[in-house]
Amino acid sequence: MAPTKYHRFRAGERCDECGARQWYSQDAIRYCRNGHRLEGFAEHDADEDAFGTQGKVSRKKKEPKKKVAVKLTGDDGRELYLEILQLVLMRQVRWLVREKGFPEDFEEIVRALWALRVRNLPLRESGEGRRRRRGDGGEGEDGYASSAALFSSQSEGESSGPDLSDATTATWAPDSSRRWKLPKLVDTLALCYLGCLVRRLPATTADFCGWAQRGEIDFLAALHGIPRNARDRLPAEYHRALQVRDHIPPGRLQAAVQELVISYKINFDTIFPPLNYVPIIARFITELALPIETYLTIKCISEILKADYSYPTGGKRIRTMDNPEVLLISLVVVAVKLLYSLDGVVQPPQSHGDPRSLKIDWTRWQQVIQDDTAETTGLRRGEEYKVTPEHVLMMDKEKLDDFMGWFEKMWIGDGDPKTADRIREPFEGQKRPSNLNYTEGNLNEDVENQRIKNRYEAMNNSMKVLEPVPDLEDPENERTEKQPQDFCPAWKSQEDLPGAAKTLYSKAADLAAIPLNTLIRGASQVERQIEVWCIQKAKRERDKGKGKAVWTGDNSDN
Template sequence: MAPRRHHRFPRGETCSECPARRWYHENGLRYCENGHQVEGYVQFDVDEDDNFGKTGRVARKKKEARRREGKHLAGNEARELFLECLQLLLRKQVLWLVGRRGLHPELEAVVRDLWLLRVEVGAGGGDGDGDGEGNGGGMGWVRKRRSWKGEVWALPGLMDTLGLVYLGCVLRQEPVRIGDLFRWARNGQIPFLGAIDYVPKEWRDRLPGWAHHALLTRYARFHGGELHRSVMDLMLGYEENHGLVFPAIPAAPLLFLYVRDLALPPEVHPFAQKVCRLLDLSYSFPTRGPSPKRYLLLDTPEVLLVASVIVATKHNYPLDGIERLPRDASDPLCLQMDWAVWEFEFKKQPEKKPGILQYEHMGQQEIWSMDKEDMNELLNWFQETQLEKNSKDETEVHRLFPLEDIPPLPEIPEIPQEDIEEKVKRVQSAMKRIEPRADTEDMGDSTGRLGSEYRSYKDVDELGGTVKRFFEVAAEAAGLSLGDLVRAVYGLEQLLMNWQRREKRRLKRGEGVGDGTEGA
């Protein structure tokens, strides 16, 4: 084989993929000295007869000829295309909720208006007559944005689509929890995982790297609390930029859902609401009144909601095994939970597949011990997250060994409503009735009563046994991490303790008895 003859690029130019300054000709194609294909150049060799004695050079083709159709966008055009992708996904999420979950069709109009405010709609934003797959997503989902440079409200992200859907449900007063949307997204039900697959190919080919990577959500991290933070950021942004104030969440039906999903006695429902009334807290955005620049966990209405459910449960149906006796027939302690039965019904199920963090830290032995299904998913993860994909700049290896499309993740089905109801019946049928015992002189002070020896947990490490499992189930239902839920419950308990101390001081001053909760 004859040695390759190298030529120099024009002055000041190099290979588009590496710093190489020389190239060679092979099989009708041009490659840099490092093997990258060079496009847009025409060769003129000094030895060829038609060179007429001119020195060797490389001439650029005309700009129109070498310009590629699928060139990646940049700047404001790239941001606009990314917004189109988010808008398309957002509309698919709304249609899923209306079609699969039976929410009111007006939800689409509400979410559309929130979206237009989020991206600051301008006049003349398009004709709005698309079919849902192009020009703004169709159905009037159109907008116009001159520039994002210097904006006070940053470009929205993928998690914001779920946050917008949730805020739309709040405006519609639909009984949908943040935890519901979080679980549906994580389990592959509502369109979210593999968001890039919902985007038309011609759009994907023109997305810049940062936007393409943002839409790779197949292995998104779901630690818990991400959607809550997105919702709060959106709420504060709407108030700051547009003066929009959201109504309180529909607390009564949402409390019912928590009581049902945790298989708790119905008496928890009114007591949880009473806890918040005592502290003058509302289920509004945010719970402490005017919007703060920095918010606490309990400023999120649903975090306050689930924390009040846990406090009510710990107070009325303690999990610590300490004997406490009811004083009269109206005492909640007359009914005692059998927490052993509850824990059996909610025993932890093993995870079907490892998450992305486990993939990243797997050792050789763990990989060798994988079965076929897990190995395929590992290779899918590697292809999705570790390989640089550029459909327009294929290398020779890509042409010879093309990668197959990654199959969509299987949808994890919801637990049937009948199964939830049967679980509630089994737990409640195991509850025991305790006869009340009034205070007597021979009883002494050692008899436990409602609220006595109430224990708070400041950190996850303090949890154990049934208490830990109860917090885990509640965190799963709320879409929170276990640590966030523990901190929220502890914060609410500290507020109650402060209220209790104030009540005791007030009673000592002889100001009368308030609407108290004994031992809370």
Template sequence: MAPTKYHRFRDGQRCDECGARQWYAQDAIRYCRNGHRLEGFAEHEADEDAFGTQGKVSRRKKEPRKKVAVKLTGDEGRELYLEALQLILLRLVQRLVREKQFPEDFEEIVRALWALRVRNLPLRESGGPRKKGGSDGYASSAALSSQSEGGFGSSSDFDLSDATTAPWAPRAGRRWRLPKLVDTLALCYLGCLVRRLPATMADFCGWAQKGELDYLAALNSIPRNVRDRLPADYHRALQVRDHIPPGRLQTAVQELVISFKANFDTVFPPLNYVPILIRFITDLTLPIELYVAVKCIAEILQTDYAYPTEGRKIRTMENPEILLIALVVVSTKLLYPLDGVERAPRSREDPRSMKVDWTRWQEIMQKDTNESSANLLNGEEYKVTSDDVLTMDGAKLDDFMDWFEKMWIDDHDPKTAERIREPFENQQRSSERSNQREQSNEDGSRDMVRHRYAALNSSMKVIEPVSNPEDVDEEDREDKEDKEDKKPTRDCCLVWRTEEDLPDAAKAFYSKAAALAAIPLSTLMRGATQVERRLELWCIQQARHTQDKGKGKEIVIR
């Protein structure tokens, strides 16, 4: 007789009568070890239809519940938004001090400007009612309304001529609008004005565009628990598109300057224009004689490069940086004409005795762009289109993916970020080599400027002076009379009011100057036209004063 085979009960089960933990089967009936019959247990032969039904049983795991953060509304939502904006501003200042070698007291200056910016906002103390007042340092406060920062991305042209002091005049019960993301850059720029640092708005736009400042993807740098509690309106206010439209920062700075004057009687110092002017001239590869010409025209216009704070309407040329680049453009037109017409100088001391070959100038400026064509230009990745991606080589595609990962992939959905990074893991990144190349280019920037000027000087020609226009030959005089309506005189400077009026060389020069100042081309043309009009009025006035003495000089701008 075969020995009895005992089995163990499942965990937690036993015989109800004796508590035995083992059982055995006999005649398809189960008994405990002590012989007590177990109710509810019966064996049966598995038929063919039940084949495979006694396999491993798997249970579906319950999906973890996602905790949905409660969105703050009203005063609490606005206060959290300002705290997030304040954190972005703090990180901008720290990057400027740590990486751009700004002075240590720069943070205190921006801190004071931020405190003024939020002082007239209605504050709400913790656990108490709202009150109107101020706070020191990076204050936490609330406001009554907000405007989306992302809304400006639909327009790339900001007209500074629309700026006016009327909306900022102090009135009873009037309060400031809620600050926007662009105000963080504007406050940093105003801190440079206070500290007399030669940083331009184009510098700030370039640093933000290249990712050297946490601005374009500033929303991703905010802690996740803060983002989850921000209302949708404030999410849009902290989101920008892939670039800063030209002229956007200039408009924000002008509004802040006017508002500080209207609310606190605060006046900012003039622009430290000398190093900026030298940068404009060297970056455009222009003869250094332009420096004296710009200084002379600035004295004629009696400008001090300070931001205007009075008047019902502010003209484009009254913006200091726009005025400075407009003076460079107008001086270039006067000394080295861009219309292709050769104007004889009056003497060898006349700056017009040297002629710039503008065709050669375009080749010089384009050469640097062609040399860096192997990689995407840092800061211009946003210009890549879907068609460009299909035809890109490996180096440019790596540059674009690095920029995309750095700017737009956050921790909001980690699985999405992992799926995007997975195809590119364990691959050699050519962008690392391009970063080293960019660093070496920065180290050799002086050599690049020297090579540019060497190429420009070799292409310049000397023009023989003509002391008196009456000394020309009769044949030349007849040709001149035939072309009088087509060819401007020596002391005449044509005015180009629209982009369509620009000759090829002038269009290339104007476009380069506008990009250097981070403003739209139409804004630069408007500012240059206003400067030329002021200069024309001064010439007419001077001619009237000297007419009786026979020393009048006719200078006509049309």
């Protein structure tokens, strides 16, 4: 006979009769160790009558687990970052060729510049853990080089590029003891601009800033256009590098271009050709609704300065006026100051052929320039970042639709769909046009030409012709007292600018996409060079009158 198997009661339980703490089971009935029957327990098998009597079972739905991409680190992360920059650059180049009519070989030029830019970076060979030595070039299947290297994790919006003020070459040149750093997002626009220099295309940095601000070229929202799988695997520091502000600070692209020009010279002894400046000057003059005589004065001043409109690549000092685009717009404002008085002091012409015979009504000029913006009803493209919360409260429906369309295009990506839905929800009942009705971006060439024509018609009706006043000054009398009209005012700061001059300087600085202080400094340097030239010319004439040998600086017979 098998021994009886005893079980222990659960904690706190015992037999009610004898207090035993053990029990055994017999014929489906439970007894304590001393044989007392325990009530309330009977073993049995469940039959079919008990089927379905347990009630409804509810189970908590499990939330689908999101697959978290593994963040790349080290060399892999840097390699992915450069591949993303390469993708952005490729999109920019193809947009320029397709939409702006750039020549077909423009892509080949930018591709070569990109290959040089990443040439000195430590590159990884495909499918192997070895790294290329510095100086070995390598290109992917699309012709662009793959790359990886050192990089400053400071975001594009936080970067404080050097102003176009006086600086030494050493501050621009890369540190000789370190490798050339990884390019930043703004360098993609700078490379496209350098391609324009090589191809002699009359595009300016202001053009690229305008295309980027209006969202036409891939830049501000470049991070949202990157494939999701690549963006999820990108390290955080490179995410910050691809995030930009809502606009490009004035002078930021100019500084990036200048840095690349000097770096190409130092690293590869590459020199870029000068600007194709004639169309650019003509565009500056027409956009500011200035007389065409301004161009002739600019040509004379440029000959005095012996300007070649190329980017500086050496020397101990880089002045503000050494930047060719800053020099161009500085020449425009200086020529206007010399021809048409901005301070109210009339400079009478000496003959009917004198370009100063025309007098500009600067009050009327300010009205004509500002009427283009005052008559618009929509929001001007490229200026959405200037909108403040106070402006939003005062906006009409059309401008608010434009602003929300720009905000959705630029800043709502596919990274967090739930957040995007919550932002869109209050506006789902409203129908907005698919093509945003922006004012300036949709102007075609004919409308733009008509706008400039209307400006000149309005200015021509307000211009006056001055009678010439012959110069009665005795050239042999050096002590002749100078009159106020013989001097040109020199303005060193914004506070010094009178009303019309401040409007002209501000519009010119916006046209060139540079800070106002940079333009004031560049114009002052140009004026100083003209002053030095005048002093030297007067000295040569005095020496020539005294019979001294004078070196004219050329081999002419004069």
